[in-house]
Amino acid sequence: xxxxxxxxxxxxxxxxxxxHRWINQVMRNHHFEYETIFIDDGSTDDSWSxxxxxxxxxxxxxxxxxxxxxxxxxxxxxGFEHTQGDVVITMDADLQDSPEEIPELYKLIKSEGYxxxxxWKKKRYDPxxxxxxxxxxxxxxxxxSGIQLHDMNCGLKAYTSDVVKNIEVYGxxxxxxxxxxxxxxxxxxx
Ligand code: UDP
Ligand code: MG
Numbered sequence: 001x002x003x004x005x006x007x008x009x010x011x012x013x014x015x016x017x018x019x020h021r022w023i024n025q026v027m028r029n030h031h032f033e034y035e036t037i038f039i040d041d042g043s044t045d046d047s048w049s050x051x052x053x054x055x056x057x058x059x060x061x062x063x064x065x066x067x068x069x070x071x072x073x074x075x076x077x078x079g080f081e082h083t084q085g086d087v088v089i090t091m092d093a094d095l096q097d098s099p100e101e102i103p104e105l106y107k108l109i110k111s112e113g114y115x116x117x118x119x120w121k122k123k124r125y126d127p128x129x130x131x132x133x134x135x136x137x138x139x140x141x142x143x144x145s146g147i148q149l150h151d152m153n154c155g156l157k158a159y160t161s162d163v164v165k166n167i168e169v170y171g172x173x174x175x176x177x178x179x180x181x182x183x184x185x186x187x188x189x190x
Contacts, residue, residue: 003027003034003106004085004161008075009093013046019093020054020061026099032106037062038093039079042069073174080164086110088164092155105158115163115186116178118149119156137175145179152178162186 005023009016020036027034038051040063051063064078076090087109091097101119108117126134134153141152153175167180 001035001085002032003087003089003102004083005034005036005089005091005099005102006039006076006079006083007036007091007093008039008041008072008079009043009047010041010069010072010075011043011045011047012093013043013050015093015095016047016050016054019095019099020058023099023102024058024060026102030103032103035060035062035084037064037079037082039063039075040065041071041075042066071172071174073169073171076174076177077169080167080169083161083164086161088159088161090155090157090159097154097156101156102158105156109158109160114158115160116181117158118151118178119154120149120151141176141179145176145182147178147182149178152176160186 007019016038023036038061040048040051048063048065051061054061055063062082064082066075080088087106089102089105091099097119105117105119108114138149138152142148157177163181163184163186167177167184169177169180173180
């Protein structure tokens with residue numbers, strides 16, 4: 001299998017059908033062999049019933065459900081345990097990350113030999129109370145780790161299967177996966 005797409009989600013019923021449609025369209029256009037793994041992190045809206053329906057209609061969809069809200073890192077961690085693809089893509093469920101980026105991320109891992117590639121939200125529509133802490137966090141993390149990334153916390157990332165099977169993320173650690181990957185001995189990132 002070429003690609004596993006891992007999507008942690010908490011109360012994202014509204015965007016799931018469109019996200020699923022959009023992913024399938026991009027993946028089919030590129031003739032990828034792929035799976036989409038939705039991890040419902042204890043949603044209280046209709047997210048899980050939507051995932052069940054997607055799963056029934058589309059054999060490429062796999063759903064995992066938490067009994068309560070454990071957080072994005074825990075959801076990613078469980079998703080990583082289930083991936084079968086050579087390349088693992090993570091993305092947020094709220095349509096802030098575009099599936100159109102997946103083919104390019106895949107190419108960077110598969111052909112250019114990167115272990116980890118991070119997306120970068122170029123436009124941030126967030127209020128300033130959110131962008132300033134984000135800039136500070138990106139600055140401090142990059143200074144401390146020596147990793148130069150514009151947007152460490154961007155949900156859209158690509159990994160080799162080797163990376164996701166060899167790192168463990170919990171707590172709030174999803175924000176620092178590139179750093180964890182580096183500690184685990186994976187060097188090439190972008
Ligand atoms: N998410 C999750 N568990 C949580 C909070 C968020 O799985 O407890 C998911 C959320 O549904 C989305 C992704 O993690 O798919 C990123 O969350 P959010 O959009 O709130 O983060 P931001 O865009 O502010 O980084
Ligand atoms: Mg978001």
